[in-house]
Amino acid sequence: MKYFEKNKGSITTTSLKYPELDPVDAVFFQGQEDGKTLLVSTGVHGGEYVGPQAVREIIQELDPKKMKGNVLFLPLINRYGFYHGLKRIFPHDKKNLNNAFPGHEDGSYTERLAHNLADLYQGADFFIDLHGGDINESMTPLCFYPKNPSQGNEEIIAHVIGYLTTGYAVASQAKDGFYSYANLCGLPSLLLERGGGGRWSREEVDGVKKNIREVMDALEILPYEKTIHPPTRIQEAVYEVSPAHGFWYAYVRPGEFIREGQTLGRVETMGGHLVKNFKAKFDGVCLYHTHALGVHTDDALIAYGRP
Ligand SMILES: [Zn+2]
Numbered sequence: 001m002k003y004f005e006k007n008k009g010s011i012t013t014t015s016l017k018y019p020e021l022d023p024v025d026a027v028f029f030q031g032q033e034d035g036k037t038l039l040v041s042t043g044v045h046g047g048e049y050v051g052p053q054a055v056r057e058i059i060q061e062l063d064p065k066k067m068k069g070n071v072l073f074l075p076l077i078n079r080y081g082f083y084h085g086l087k088r089i090f091p092h093d094k095k096n097l098n099n100a101f102p103g104h105e106d107g108s109y110t111e112r113l114a115h116n117l118a119d120l121y122q123g124a125d126f127f128i129d130l131h132g133g134d135i136n137e138s139m140t141p142l143c144f145y146p147k148n149p150s151q152g153n154e155e156i157i158a159h160v161i162g163y164l165t166t167g168y169a170v171a172s173q174a175k176d177g178f179y180s181y182a183n184l185c186g187l188p189s190l191l192l193e194r195g196g197g198g199r200w201s202r203e204e205v206d207g208v209k210k211n212i213r214e215v216m217d218a219l220e221i222l223p224y225e226k227t228i229h230p231p232t233r234i235q236e237a238v239y240e241v242s243p244a245h246g247f248w249y250a251y252v253r254p255g256e257f258i259r260e261g262q263t264l265g266r267v268e269t270m271g272g273h274l275v276k277n278f279k280a281k282f283d284g285v286c287l288y289h290t291h292a293l294g295v296h297t298d299d300a301l302i303a304y305g306r307p
Helices: 050-061 079-084 109-121 154-161 178-184 202-218
Strands: 010-016 024-030 033-042 068-074 126-131 137-139 142-146 168-172 189-193 232-234 236-241 246-250 263-268 274-279 284-290 300-306
Touching: 033 050, 033 202, 050 068, 050 126, 050 202, 109 178, 126 178, 126 202, 142 154, 142 178, 154 189, 154 202, 168 236, 168 284, 178 189, 189 202, 232 284, 246 284, 246 300, 263 284, 263 300
Parallel strands: 033 068, 033 126, 126 189, 142 168, 168 232
Antiparallel strands: 010 024, 024 068, 137 284, 142 189, 236 300, 246 263, 263 274, 284 300
16 A cells, blocks of 8 residues: 555545546555555445445544554545446446456446556455445345455455454355455455445444444454454355346345245236246345335345355
Protein backbone atom coordinates (compact mmCIF):
# COMPACT_ATOMS: atom_id res chain seq x y z
CA MET A 1 0.00 0.00 0.00
CA LYS A 2 3.01 2.26 -0.61
CA TYR A 3 0.90 4.61 -2.76
CA PHE A 4 -1.22 5.58 0.27
CA GLU A 5 1.39 5.66 3.02
CA LYS A 6 2.23 9.05 4.48
CA ASN A 7 2.46 9.44 8.25
CA LYS A 8 1.92 6.97 11.03
CA GLY A 9 -1.40 7.49 12.80
CA SER A 10 -2.94 9.38 9.85
CA ILE A 11 -6.05 9.21 7.65
CA THR A 12 -5.76 9.90 3.91
CA THR A 13 -8.91 10.50 1.86
CA THR A 14 -8.37 10.29 -1.87
CA SER A 15 -9.94 9.37 -5.19
CA LEU A 16 -8.34 6.68 -7.34
CA LYS A 17 -8.25 7.97 -10.90
CA TYR A 18 -8.25 5.59 -13.86
CA PRO A 19 -8.29 6.65 -17.53
CA GLU A 20 -11.87 7.08 -18.82
CA LEU A 21 -13.39 5.68 -15.63
CA ASP A 22 -15.18 7.51 -12.84
CA PRO A 23 -12.89 7.99 -9.83
CA VAL A 24 -13.16 5.47 -6.99
CA ASP A 25 -13.14 6.99 -3.50
CA ALA A 26 -10.66 5.56 -1.01
CA VAL A 27 -9.91 6.23 2.66
CA PHE A 28 -6.64 4.91 4.05
CA PHE A 29 -6.04 4.51 7.78
CA GLN A 30 -2.34 4.22 8.49
CA GLY A 31 -1.85 2.81 11.97
CA GLN A 32 0.47 4.23 14.61
CA GLU A 33 2.45 0.99 14.46
CA ASP A 34 3.29 -1.30 11.56
CA GLY A 35 1.14 -4.38 11.13
CA LYS A 36 -1.12 -6.09 8.63
CA THR A 37 -3.10 -4.22 5.96
CA LEU A 38 -6.82 -4.92 5.53
CA LEU A 39 -8.70 -3.96 2.36
CA VAL A 40 -12.45 -3.31 2.85
CA SER A 41 -14.70 -2.62 -0.14
CA THR A 42 -18.40 -2.00 -0.44
CA GLY A 43 -20.96 -0.76 -2.95
CA VAL A 44 -19.92 -3.16 -5.73
CA HIS A 45 -23.69 -3.68 -6.08
CA GLY A 46 -25.60 -0.40 -5.93
CA GLY A 47 -28.79 -1.72 -4.32
CA GLU A 48 -27.11 -3.21 -1.23
CA TYR A 49 -27.20 -0.46 1.37
CA VAL A 50 -25.99 -1.89 4.66
CA GLY A 51 -22.29 -2.07 3.75
CA PRO A 52 -21.95 1.51 2.42
CA GLN A 53 -23.70 2.94 5.52
CA ALA A 54 -21.53 0.84 7.85
CA VAL A 55 -18.31 1.99 6.15
CA ARG A 56 -19.52 5.60 6.10
CA GLU A 57 -19.94 5.42 9.88
CA ILE A 58 -16.89 3.38 10.85
CA ILE A 59 -14.47 5.71 9.06
CA GLN A 60 -15.74 8.46 11.42
CA GLU A 61 -15.19 6.24 14.45
CA LEU A 62 -11.81 4.55 13.98
CA ASP A 63 -8.68 6.19 15.38
CA PRO A 64 -5.51 5.31 13.40
CA LYS A 65 -3.42 6.30 16.44
CA LYS A 66 -4.79 3.22 18.22
CA MET A 67 -4.14 0.89 15.30
CA LYS A 68 -1.28 -1.52 14.64
CA GLY A 69 -1.52 -1.93 10.89
CA ASN A 70 -3.60 -0.30 8.18
CA VAL A 71 -7.05 -0.38 6.63
CA LEU A 72 -7.91 0.79 3.12
CA PHE A 73 -11.64 1.42 2.68
CA LEU A 74 -13.34 1.67 -0.71
CA PRO A 75 -16.64 3.12 0.55
CA LEU A 76 -18.78 3.15 -2.62
CA ILE A 77 -17.45 1.47 -5.74
CA ASN A 78 -20.56 1.59 -7.94
CA ARG A 79 -21.73 5.06 -6.94
CA TYR A 80 -24.12 5.57 -9.88
CA GLY A 81 -25.65 2.17 -9.30
CA PHE A 82 -26.08 3.19 -5.66
CA TYR A 83 -27.71 6.54 -6.40
CA HIS A 84 -30.05 4.93 -8.94
CA GLY A 85 -30.79 1.78 -6.88
CA LEU A 86 -29.66 -0.53 -9.69
CA LYS A 87 -29.67 -4.30 -9.27
CA ARG A 88 -26.06 -5.51 -9.47
CA ILE A 89 -25.04 -3.70 -12.65
CA PHE A 90 -23.02 -0.66 -13.64
CA PRO A 91 -25.15 1.75 -15.69
CA HIS A 92 -22.30 2.31 -18.20
CA ASP A 93 -22.41 -1.17 -19.79
CA LYS A 94 -25.07 -3.03 -17.76
CA LYS A 95 -22.48 -5.51 -16.43
CA ASN A 96 -22.01 -7.00 -12.98
CA LEU A 97 -18.59 -6.13 -11.56
CA ASN A 98 -18.75 -9.23 -9.41
CA ASN A 99 -18.64 -11.45 -12.53
CA ALA A 100 -16.09 -9.28 -14.35
CA PHE A 101 -12.74 -10.26 -12.82
CA PRO A 102 -9.95 -10.38 -13.87
CA GLY A 103 -11.34 -7.86 -16.35
CA HIS A 104 -9.48 -6.47 -19.31
CA GLU A 105 -7.62 -3.22 -19.99
CA ASP A 106 -9.39 -2.86 -23.39
CA GLY A 107 -12.76 -4.21 -22.27
CA SER A 108 -16.06 -2.51 -21.49
CA TYR A 109 -16.40 -0.04 -18.60
CA THR A 110 -16.92 -2.71 -15.92
CA GLU A 111 -14.17 -4.96 -17.35
CA ARG A 112 -11.69 -2.07 -17.31
CA LEU A 113 -12.68 -1.18 -13.75
CA ALA A 114 -12.16 -4.79 -12.63
CA HIS A 115 -8.74 -4.82 -14.31
CA ASN A 116 -7.72 -1.67 -12.38
CA LEU A 117 -9.24 -2.64 -9.04
CA ALA A 118 -7.30 -5.92 -9.05
CA ASP A 119 -4.12 -3.83 -8.64
CA LEU A 120 -5.30 -2.98 -5.11
CA TYR A 121 -4.69 -6.58 -4.04
CA GLN A 122 -0.99 -5.73 -4.01
CA GLY A 123 0.16 -4.83 -0.52
CA ALA A 124 -2.99 -6.05 1.26
CA ASP A 125 -2.80 -8.96 3.71
CA PHE A 126 -6.54 -9.63 3.87
CA PHE A 127 -9.62 -8.46 1.99
CA ILE A 128 -13.33 -8.30 2.85
CA ASP A 129 -15.95 -7.28 0.29
CA LEU A 130 -19.24 -6.20 1.89
CA HIS A 131 -22.50 -7.16 0.21
CA GLY A 132 -26.10 -7.96 1.13
CA GLY A 133 -29.20 -9.36 -0.47
CA ASP A 134 -30.22 -7.40 -3.54
CA ILE A 135 -33.35 -5.23 -3.77
CA ASN A 136 -35.45 -8.33 -4.56
CA GLU A 137 -33.76 -10.65 -2.02
CA SER A 138 -33.86 -11.46 1.70
CA MET A 139 -31.03 -13.29 3.41
CA THR A 140 -29.63 -14.45 6.71
CA PRO A 141 -26.23 -12.92 7.66
CA LEU A 142 -23.35 -14.99 6.32
CA CYS A 143 -19.91 -14.89 4.79
CA PHE A 144 -18.64 -16.70 1.71
CA TYR A 145 -15.16 -18.17 1.77
CA PRO A 146 -13.22 -19.86 -1.04
CA LYS A 147 -13.71 -23.63 -1.12
CA ASN A 148 -10.22 -24.01 -2.59
CA PRO A 149 -8.10 -21.09 -1.35
CA SER A 150 -4.63 -20.43 -2.74
CA GLN A 151 -1.79 -22.41 -1.23
CA GLY A 152 -1.13 -21.43 2.37
CA ASN A 153 -4.22 -19.23 2.79
CA GLU A 154 -6.50 -21.85 4.31
CA GLU A 155 -5.20 -21.20 7.82
CA ILE A 156 -5.57 -17.41 7.85
CA ILE A 157 -9.06 -17.62 6.33
CA ALA A 158 -10.14 -20.14 8.98
CA HIS A 159 -8.57 -17.93 11.65
CA VAL A 160 -10.54 -14.84 10.55
CA ILE A 161 -13.83 -16.79 10.16
CA GLY A 162 -13.39 -17.90 13.78
CA TYR A 163 -13.70 -14.23 14.87
CA LEU A 164 -16.88 -13.47 12.90
CA THR A 165 -20.49 -13.21 14.10
CA THR A 166 -22.05 -13.76 10.68
CA GLY A 167 -24.06 -16.85 11.65
CA TYR A 168 -22.96 -18.96 8.67
CA ALA A 169 -19.80 -19.33 6.59
CA VAL A 170 -20.51 -20.81 3.17
CA ALA A 171 -17.88 -22.44 0.94
CA SER A 172 -17.96 -20.94 -2.57
CA GLN A 173 -16.45 -21.99 -5.90
CA ALA A 174 -16.82 -18.53 -7.50
CA LYS A 175 -13.74 -17.27 -9.35
CA ASP A 176 -14.72 -14.07 -11.17
CA GLY A 177 -15.78 -11.77 -8.31
CA PHE A 178 -13.79 -9.03 -6.56
CA TYR A 179 -13.13 -11.22 -3.51
CA SER A 180 -12.98 -14.60 -5.28
CA TYR A 181 -10.46 -13.44 -7.89
CA ALA A 182 -8.39 -11.98 -5.01
CA ASN A 183 -8.17 -15.48 -3.60
CA LEU A 184 -6.97 -16.81 -6.96
CA CYS A 185 -4.28 -14.10 -6.88
CA GLY A 186 -3.14 -15.29 -3.45
CA LEU A 187 -4.84 -12.63 -1.28
CA PRO A 188 -6.95 -14.31 1.44
CA SER A 189 -10.47 -12.87 1.23
CA LEU A 190 -14.06 -13.18 2.37
CA LEU A 191 -17.36 -11.82 1.10
CA LEU A 192 -19.71 -10.69 3.90
CA GLU A 193 -23.47 -10.45 3.34
CA ARG A 194 -25.96 -8.71 5.60
CA GLY A 195 -29.33 -7.09 4.94
CA GLY A 196 -31.27 -6.96 1.69
CA GLY A 197 -34.58 -6.03 0.16
CA GLY A 198 -33.44 -2.50 -0.70
CA ARG A 199 -33.55 -1.64 3.02
CA TRP A 200 -31.07 -0.98 5.80
CA SER A 201 -31.51 -0.90 9.56
CA ARG A 202 -29.53 0.26 12.59
CA GLU A 203 -29.15 -3.35 13.72
CA GLU A 204 -27.73 -4.50 10.36
CA VAL A 205 -25.36 -1.54 10.03
CA ASP A 206 -24.08 -2.16 13.57
CA GLY A 207 -23.69 -5.84 12.63
CA VAL A 208 -21.43 -5.01 9.68
CA LYS A 209 -19.39 -2.52 11.73
CA LYS A 210 -18.93 -5.26 14.32
CA ASN A 211 -17.80 -7.69 11.58
CA ILE A 212 -15.21 -5.17 10.29
CA ARG A 213 -13.86 -4.77 13.83
CA GLU A 214 -13.83 -8.55 14.29
CA VAL A 215 -11.65 -8.93 11.19
CA MET A 216 -9.37 -6.11 12.40
CA ASP A 217 -9.05 -7.96 15.72
CA ALA A 218 -8.27 -11.27 13.98
CA LEU A 219 -5.47 -9.49 12.07
CA GLU A 220 -4.21 -7.85 15.31
CA ILE A 221 -4.85 -4.35 13.94
CA LEU A 222 -7.20 -3.33 16.77
CA PRO A 223 -8.40 -5.45 19.71
CA TYR A 224 -12.13 -6.17 19.92
CA GLU A 225 -14.51 -8.42 21.84
CA LYS A 226 -14.17 -12.14 21.01
CA THR A 227 -17.24 -14.10 19.98
CA ILE A 228 -18.20 -17.42 21.52
CA HIS A 229 -20.47 -18.14 18.52
CA PRO A 230 -18.31 -18.35 15.38
CA PRO A 231 -20.18 -19.11 12.14
CA THR A 232 -21.51 -22.55 11.31
CA ARG A 233 -19.64 -23.89 8.28
CA ILE A 234 -21.62 -24.86 5.20
CA GLN A 235 -19.66 -26.98 2.74
CA GLU A 236 -22.55 -27.83 0.44
CA ALA A 237 -25.18 -25.40 -0.83
CA VAL A 238 -27.87 -25.52 -3.51
CA TYR A 239 -28.69 -22.44 -5.58
CA GLU A 240 -32.02 -22.82 -7.38
CA VAL A 241 -32.79 -20.62 -10.40
CA SER A 242 -36.02 -20.10 -12.29
CA PRO A 243 -36.46 -22.20 -15.45
CA ALA A 244 -38.77 -19.56 -16.98
CA HIS A 245 -40.39 -16.17 -16.56
CA GLY A 246 -43.19 -16.44 -14.04
CA PHE A 247 -44.70 -15.91 -10.60
CA TRP A 248 -42.54 -17.10 -7.69
CA TYR A 249 -43.97 -18.23 -4.35
CA ALA A 250 -41.45 -18.94 -1.57
CA TYR A 251 -42.58 -21.09 1.37
CA VAL A 252 -39.56 -20.69 3.66
CA ARG A 253 -37.68 -17.72 5.10
CA PRO A 254 -33.93 -17.05 5.35
CA GLY A 255 -32.52 -18.67 8.48
CA GLU A 256 -35.35 -21.24 8.61
CA PHE A 257 -34.38 -24.90 8.98
CA ILE A 258 -35.68 -27.16 6.24
CA ARG A 259 -36.21 -30.90 5.81
CA GLU A 260 -35.24 -33.13 2.89
CA GLY A 261 -38.19 -33.34 0.51
CA GLN A 262 -39.87 -30.21 1.87
CA THR A 263 -41.33 -27.91 -0.80
CA LEU A 264 -39.37 -24.65 -0.69
CA GLY A 265 -41.38 -22.75 -3.29
CA ARG A 266 -42.87 -22.91 -6.76
CA VAL A 267 -42.94 -21.00 -10.02
CA GLU A 268 -46.20 -20.63 -11.94
CA THR A 269 -47.11 -19.15 -15.27
CA MET A 270 -49.34 -16.10 -15.58
CA GLY A 271 -52.20 -18.48 -16.39
CA GLY A 272 -51.68 -20.49 -13.17
CA HIS A 273 -49.90 -23.55 -14.58
CA LEU A 274 -47.13 -25.00 -12.47
CA VAL A 275 -43.68 -24.46 -14.01
CA LYS A 276 -41.71 -26.12 -11.22
CA ASN A 277 -41.91 -27.13 -7.57
CA PHE A 278 -38.61 -26.84 -5.71
CA LYS A 279 -38.00 -29.51 -3.08
CA ALA A 280 -35.12 -29.59 -0.56
CA LYS A 281 -32.45 -32.15 -1.55
CA PHE A 282 -31.28 -32.48 2.08
CA ASP A 283 -31.92 -31.25 5.64
CA GLY A 284 -30.43 -27.79 5.96
CA VAL A 285 -30.99 -24.08 6.39
CA CYS A 286 -32.40 -21.49 3.98
CA LEU A 287 -29.66 -18.90 3.29
CA TYR A 288 -31.54 -16.47 1.07
CA HIS A 289 -34.47 -16.22 -1.28
CA THR A 290 -35.96 -13.86 -3.80
CA HIS A 291 -39.04 -12.22 -2.33
CA ALA A 292 -40.03 -10.60 -5.62
CA LEU A 293 -43.20 -12.07 -7.11
CA GLY A 294 -42.06 -11.68 -10.71
CA VAL A 295 -38.96 -13.62 -11.77
CA HIS A 296 -37.24 -14.19 -15.09
CA THR A 297 -35.40 -17.17 -16.59
CA ASP A 298 -32.21 -17.94 -14.63
CA ASP A 299 -33.18 -15.57 -11.79
CA ALA A 300 -31.86 -16.77 -8.42
CA LEU A 301 -34.85 -18.06 -6.41
CA ILE A 302 -33.53 -19.66 -3.26
CA ALA A 303 -30.31 -20.94 -1.74
CA TYR A 304 -29.96 -23.41 1.09
CA GLY A 305 -27.06 -25.20 2.69
CA ARG A 306 -26.20 -28.27 4.70
CA PRO A 307 -24.61 -27.20 8.03
ZN1 LIG B 1 -23.78 -7.97 -3.85
